[in-house]
Amino acid sequence: MSELTHASTQKRFIGGQLLGSSQLVLGAILAVLCIAISIAAPQFYSEANIIAILRQCALVLIVASGMTMLIITAEVDLSVGASLAFVGCIGMAVLNSTHSLALGMLAALAFAGGVGLFNGLVVTRLRVNSLIATIGTMMMLQGGVYLFTREAVQNHNQLASFTDLGAGYVGAVPVPVILAALIFVVAYVTLRFTTLGRYLYAVGANEKAVRLSGLRSERLKLLAFVVTGLCVGVAGMILSSLMNAGQPTAGRGFELTVIAAVILGGTSLLGGRGSLFGTLLGVLVLKVIDNGIIILGWNQDLQMVVPGIVIILATYLDIIRNKANVR
Amino acid sequence: MSVDFLHPGEGAAIDTNVPALEMRGIGKRFPGVVALDNVDFTLEPGKIHALMGENGAGKSTLIKIMAGVYGKDAGTIRMRGREVDIKSPRDSLKEGIKVVFQEIALISEFTVAENIFLEGYPTGRTGSIDWKKIRADSAALFNRIGFNVDPAARTGSLPVSQQQMVEIARALAHEARVVVMDEPTSSLTPNEVSLLFTVIRRLAALGIAVVYVSHKLDEVFEIADTVTVLRDGRHISTRPIGEHTNDTLIQDMIGRRIDNLFPRQRGAAGSKVALSVEKLSTAKKLIDVSFEARAGEVLGFFGLMGAGRTELAKAIVGYDPIISGTIAVDGQRLAPHDTRTGVRLGIGLLTEDRKSEGLMGELPVYQNASLASLGAFARLGFVDKAKEHQAVQDYVDRFRIKTPSLFQQIKNLSGGNQQKVLISRWLMRGLKVIVVDEPTRGIDVGAKSEIFALIDRLAGEGLAVVMMTSEMPELLGLADRIAVMCEGRLTAIMSREDATQEKILNAAIG
Numbered sequence: 001m002s003e004l005t006h007a008s009t010q011k012r013f014i015g016g017q018l019l020g021s022s023q024l025v026l027g028a029i030l031a032v033l034c035i036a037i038s039i040a041a042p043q044f045y046s047e048a049n050i051i052a053i054l055r056q057c058a059l060v061l062i063v064a065s066g067m068t069m070l071i072i073t074a075e076v077d078l079s080v081g082a083s084l085a086f087v088g089c090i091g092m093a094v095l096n097s098t099h100s101l102a103l104g105m106l107a108a109l110a111f112a113g114g115v116g117l118f119n120g121l122v123v124t125r126l127r128v129n130s131l132i133a134t135i136g137t138m139m140m141l142q143g144g145v146y147l148f149t150r151e152a153v154q155n156h157n158q159l160a161s162f163t164d165l166g167a168g169y170v171g172a173v174p175v176p177v178i179l180a181a182l183i184f185v186v187a188y189v190t191l192r193f194t195t196l197g198r199y200l201y202a203v204g205a206n207e208k209a210v211r212l213s214g215l216r217s218e219r220l221k222l223l224a225f226v227v228t229g230l231c232v233g234v235a236g237m238i239l240s241s242l243m244n245a246g247q248p249t250a251g252r253g254f255e256l257t258v259i260a261a262v263i264l265g266g267t268s269l270l271g272g273r274g275s276l277f278g279t280l281l282g283v284l285v286l287k288v289i290d291n292g293i294i295i296l297g298w299n300q301d302l303q304m305v306v307p308g309i310v311i312i313l314a315t316y317l318d319i320i321r322n323k324a325n326v327r
Numbered sequence: 328m329s330v331d332f333l334h335p336g337e338g339a340a341i342d343t344n345v346p347a348l349e350m351r352g353i354g355k356r357f358p359g360v361v362a363l364d365n366v367d368f369t370l371e372p373g374k375i376h377a378l379m380g381e382n383g384a385g386k387s388t389l390i391k392i393m394a395g396v397y398g399k400d401a402g403t404i405r406m407r408g409r410e411v412d413i414k415s416p417r418d419s420l421k422e423g424i425k426v427v428f429q430e431i432a433l434i435s436e437f438t439v440a441e442n443i444f445l446e447g448y449p450t451g452r453t454g455s456i457d458w459k460k461i462r463a464d465s466a467a468l469f470n471r472i473g474f475n476v477d478p479a480a481r482t483g484s485l486p487v488s489q490q491q492m493v494e495i496a497r498a499l500a501h502e503a504r505v506v507v508m509d510e511p512t513s514s515l516t517p518n519e520v521s522l523l524f525t526v527i528r529r530l531a532a533l534g535i536a537v538v539y540v541s542h543k544l545d546e547v548f549e550i551a552d553t554v555t556v557l558r559d560g561r562h563i564s565t566r567p568i569g570e571h572t573n574d575t576l577i578q579d580m581i582g583r584r585i586d587n588l589f590p591r592q593r594g595a596a597g598s599k600v601a602l603s604v605e606k607l608s609t610a611k612k613l614i615d616v617s618f619e620a621r622a623g624e625v626l627g628f629f630g631l632m633g634a635g636r637t638e639l640a641k642a643i644v645g646y647d648p649i650i651s652g653t654i655a656v657d658g659q660r661l662a663p664h665d666t667r668t669g670v671r672l673g674i675g676l677l678t679e680d681r682k683s684e685g686l687m688g689e690l691p692v693y694q695n696a697s698l699a700s701l702g703a704f705a706r707l708g709f710v711d712k713a714k715e716h717q718a719v720q721d722y723v724d725r726f727r728i729k730t731p732s733l734f735q736q737i738k739n740l741s742g743g744n745q746q747k748v749l750i751s752r753w754l755m756r757g758l759k760v761i762v763v764d765e766p767t768r769g770i771d772v773g774a775k776s777e778i779f780a781l782i783d784r785l786a787g788e789g790l791a792v793v794m795m796t797s798e799m800p801e802l803l804g805l806a807d808r809i810a811v812m813c814e815g816r817l818t819a820i821m822s823r824e825d826a827t828q829e830k831i832l833n834a835a836i837g
Contacts, residue, residue: 195705202698205687212646212684213699213752214670272689 066228074271081254087236089246116229153246166241204271354401377551395419425498435483516632589804593787596624601791607652627806645669673759688738743774
């Protein structure tokens with residue numbers, strides 16, 4: 001009996017949530033990628049390039065943190081890319097008319113959170129499948145942003161604090177990376193250690209069981225939609241700061257990158273399974289590939305092709321691993 | 328179709344001396360498990376042969392080998408004396424074996440007739456499908472089994488009982504010599520069961536060897552000629568049904584004796600009303616249902632399929648909306664259609680559909696157990712895992728839940744152990760009223776008595792247990808009082824002492 005307990009704690013230690021099944025595969029892929037690229041192009045390991053990669057990761061990681069929570073509840077949000085562009089335009093417009101970063105930020109968060117709330121209400125109240133509901137929202141936002149502005153909203157203020165949001169540094173670390181790290185840690189702790197996190201997994205694993213246990217499953221899902229929206233708000237402001245304008249065309253395909261990173265990280269679209277650590281690895285893998293293609297001087301169209309291959313390959317490897325684990 | 332199935336003697340003669348199917352020394356392993364070890368299984372034409380055993384005994388592996396779903400690792404299969412090599416479901420059907428699985432494998436968008444002739448549509452002169460002939464042949468087949476299904480009906484629109492008949496008609500269309508029925512009654516009403524039995528007996532009379540897979544003892548005693556019991560992948564016994572009693576059959580299945588399936592430890596029920604339901608009606612089913620359940624008693628609800636037991640269970644815990652009536656737990660009104668206040672007041676449901684409404688299959692045992700009481704283990708929203716694990720471990724020990732660890736995904740546990748975890752979920756939360764809906768569905772005979780003992784214990788600890796069941800022995804063995812439902816109405820409430828099977832059934836028919 002004591003042997004049994006011992007074995008199980010050990011198994012938990014090795015195979016615990018921190019380094020769950022798919023993360024091992026993904027970690028290996030990431031390591032192989034880094035080694036291969038740095039052999040072919042030694043400048044991969046320069047400080048400047050690493051900072052560049054991290055900066056690239058920041059936007060995706062911020063939204064992917066929310067998206068991981070959402071997908072764990074077995075829902076998905078395809079409108080984040082369209083929302084990202086719209087948020088940037090609105091934030092910039094408010095910034096221009098109020099000269100206040102705080103108000104601009106607030107407007108961006110309010111708008112993006114509102115989009116999340118809308119998605120959440122459509123899904124939980126009207127019971128429209130989230131894939132369909134958020135495609136609808138995506139189309140509304142993609143069209144709506146042109147009703148709002150036909151061209152990029154230029155930055156008329158040049159507020160230093162706003163420029164810092166995207167381009168600033170604290171020490172050697174870019175501000176977006178710090179923001180991404182903060183959001184990641186909060187999301188990580190929430191999912192791993194809090195009752196809320198546990199309920200999110202539970203809703204994804206079996207919503208009816210959660211409801212029968214006296215919990216309000218709809219509210220949990222709604223919350224995940226709003227959190228995802230708020231993350232888009234932060235990312236949208238960073239993006240408009242980086243571009244020094246609110247671009248209605250920004251964010252095309254962004255939702256796919258985010259969802260790809262989350263799934264690559266081992267989070268199940270069926271809900272109930274997944275981890276933020278996996279998402280972090282997923283984001284890194286995608287962005288290292290991007291970066292590698294650029295510094296190796298390959299055709300940039302491969303930036304879409306290669307991640308596509310990697311997603312299929314990684315998912316397949318995960319299936320093989322799972323099969324091997326089944327006794 | 329040369330064989331006249333209505334008059335077997337006049338068609339192709341079936342030699343009753345040669346076994347219809349003879350499986351010898353069948354072995355099958357899966358990675359890490361020996362599913363079947365040297366199993367013999369012989370079927371006589373015209374006989375109904377029950378195949379019994381607990382979950383994991385090897386029943387389904389054996390019939391899947393017959394059906395060509397799995398290949399065997401060892402042994403031989405003979406059909407009417409000739410050795411055959413079954414590599415695929417197609418081979419199996421060609422050799423005259425038809426397996427009707429529990430999950431019926433018909434194409435629901437097709438018509439009944441299309442499904443029957445799926446493997447080979449008769450064609451006309453031009454090579455186009457001869458629909459007229461298909462319909463006519465289907466109707467003739469149904470005639471032979473003595474059960475009519477409209478050949479033009481869309482299969483998916485039929486109840487399971489009729490879909491089974493379509494499968495049986497398919498077997499006849501393929502001139503099957505062996506028909507396997509895999510747990511065929513699990514979703515049938517008593518009426519449908521007796522119809523099915525008539526058809527099965529008819530098949531046997533046609534000279535077909537019927538395999539009846541089930542773990543319902545009463546059914547097996549009613550229909551089988553011979554019983555083969557498997558346990559842990561090994562053949563335990565094959566005997567004529569006449570040589571068995573309930574006890575010997577259970578003993579063969581679980582390898583030990585159960586002295587008393589319904590051990591009663593609890594004392595008499597108190598008089599305190601824990602749950603009172605008044606004039607409850609729902610949009611779909613229930614009409615003016617009123618009753619009270621007392622602390623410390625098991626109130627059993629019986630009813631035929633569709634009587635409204637599950638609907639009642641879901642309405643009184645606040646899961647489903649109601650249109651009128653009141654529900655009160657310990658005198659406090661429950662806001663309808665709100666499980667949150669329900670659980671807060673102390674009423675919870677142990678669902679009949681564990682998989683889709685109870686278990687979080689992917690998640691570990693401990694998270695499944697603590698779902699309803701997680702708040703009690705948290706401070707400022709953070710879960711105290713040590714405290715939580717300790718509490719769950721206590722239940723695992725107390726209820727002897729067999730799991731390799733608290734971190735095992737619950738989907739890997741047996742049905743009985745899953746059920747114990749779900750009961751723990753409620754006990755950890757602390758309830759006054761627990762509604763249990765078909766508490767032993769899909770659970771082995773051996774584990775059943777443990778679940779019964781647990782229910783007894785719950786009542787003994789002062790909970791009011793409201794038990795929905797379609798199993799008469801369960802009802803009579805456990806309940807203090809018996810309520811009977813028919814078509815959404817409560818038709819009788821009686822004490823256990825006054826209850827007889829006849830009275831109960833009469834009330835259930837209405």
